[in-house]
Amino acid sequence: MKNILFNAYWVTEEADGTFKNQIIQRNTDELPQNGVLIKVAYSSLNYKDALSASGNKGVTRRYPHTPGIDAAGTVVESNSTNFNPDDEVIVTGYDLGMSTMGGFGEYINVPAEWVVSLPTGLSLKESMILGTAGFTAALSMHHLIRSGQKPEDGTLLVTGATGGVGSLSVAIASKLGFNVTASTGKSDKKEYLERLGAKSIVERDVVDDKSGKMLLRPQWAGAIDTVGGNTLATVLKSLKTHGNLACCGNVASPLLSTSVFPFILNGVNLLGVNSATTPMNVRKELWAKLSGDWKPNFSSIEIDMVGLNQLQNKIEKILQGGITGRVVVEHKCS
Ligand SMILES: NC(=O)c1ccc[n+]([C@@H]2O[C@H](COP(=O)([O-])OP(=O)(O)OC[C@H]3O[C@@H](n4cnc5c(N)ncnc54)[C@H](OP(=O)(O)O)[C@@H]3O)[C@@H](O)[C@H]2O)c1
Known part of the structure; x- marks a missing residue:
């Protein structure tokens, strides 16, 4: 020893x-x-x-x-x-x-x-630029794709977009051909999000609906939410029919107040993401992807x-x- x-x-x-x-x-x-x-x-x-x-x-x-x-x-x-x-x-x-x-x-x-x-194709430093944030972004994409999400379905929303999971989600989803809208509270980070690949950027308030409506105008074909709370509830209400939402964070709140309508009227899927307990076979598969086809452009991060x-x-x-x-x-x- x-x-x-x-x-x-x-x-x-x-x-x-x-x-x-x-x-x-x-x-x-x-x-x-x-x-x-x-x-x-x-x-x-x-x-x-x-x-x-x-x-x-x-x-x-x-x-x-x-x-x-x-x-x-x-x-x-x-x-x-x-x-x-x-x-x-x-x-x-x-x-x-x-x-x-x-x-x-x-x-x-x-x-x-x-x-x-x-994995071959990643340096130790690159693996930690990704770290749990990048792995969680990849796991979220994995769940979305497994649920049938395709670029041609329409816009994919990423909330908390300038954060670790958010940045890597924007970068990986864009690399995979998705049309990404990034929601952020940082008005000065528009160029950064565009550099990561976001096609459009919305202010955080846009996905923080206070109207009390059970459903909102369908806008997003899919989403990765790192924020939780009312943002998560708002995105659920704004998903298109059969949209998928990977729920991975709670920076705003761990609470979710919603109705059953997004599920029973729009048929949306709420997908739970837990990076810490991901089985080893999926881990290896995702790290291999992160060192290959899904590897983001590190210079943009x-x-x-x-x-x-x-x-x-x-x-x-x-x-x-x-x-x-x-x-x-x-x-x-x-
Ligand atoms: N499920 C899992 O396996 C897993 C793995 C990793 C992380 N997570 C969770 O994912 C979340 C993000 O983690 P991270 O490491 O990426 O954190 P981070 O780097 O701090 O990113 C969080 C981002 O969320 C936005 N934000 C912060 N406070 C907010 C608020 N009150 N309301 C709305 N947006 C807010 C900010 O982005 P903008 O300024 O761009 O809006 C912030 O940069 C955390 O809740 C973390 O626990 C979960």
Whole structure:
């Protein structure tokens, strides 16, 4: 068993119920010995990480803790014949960064069942530009396509479009030939969304209907919703007949108040998306697509490369809905 000192972002629960964070030095022998020790080259910041870093017990049950639901790096030790030292690998989801020490540490130790070999065609850094956000965008597309969604059906709406999942959804759907409308609260990000491939852009208010009507003018053939709450309800009411909606986020609200009419009159499909529990066969299939036909043009995505000591600032920003694109954490350990 290796004994290596490493740096980690460390969240503690104080006696007064508040949460503090700092960068500390740890030893790999303090990590739970789950089977595969990985030296993390890159992680990324997702909304869920910010919840974990700020003491959300729905995400992280026990503190002290190191968040980071994403990690990409090289295997150091492995108890599985599927992985050997120096193999380049990705870990996203499962319990990583929730109650298992995550990618905001320079080393993680995880079960072999969580580990995916880095697909040919993606670098470690690119895999974390995608991270859970890109994987969730791909999983949303996977569900939509499996439900019959086709570009010729009409416009595909993406809400929360400048965020991580939103940006990657716009980029991937556009690459697959869908006519994408992006909804955003950031009026200054029109050019960015067009660069990602959006054909039109609407203000966030357009998909936040307050009329109380049970159904609205059918506008969208399909949608990927990262926002939840009244936005999700509005999009459901505005889907065309037999439209599909991939529901993957709740930045505005986890609540959904709706009637049965979108379902029984318009025959729409509400599709649940859970990236963390995606079975390994689908994971491998989607990572292969993300390194091939579905690989977005990385130069069009806003990417903020940060070290561990710059992370807190980004965590506060993502909680305020202020991030555009992706924040990638680069570990510079030797
Ligand atoms: N189901 C899954 O497996 C899965 C996986 C990953 C993430 N998620 C969820 O997906 C959501 C997005 O995650 P993310 O990492 O992409 O976060 P993010 O980068 O912060 O993106 C969220 C975006 O939503 C918009 N937004 C923020 N607050 C809003 C509000 N109050 N009302 C309306 N829009 C708002 C903003 O975009 P605009 O300014 O462009 O509107 C923001 O950039 C989160 O709820 C996250 O938990 C789910």
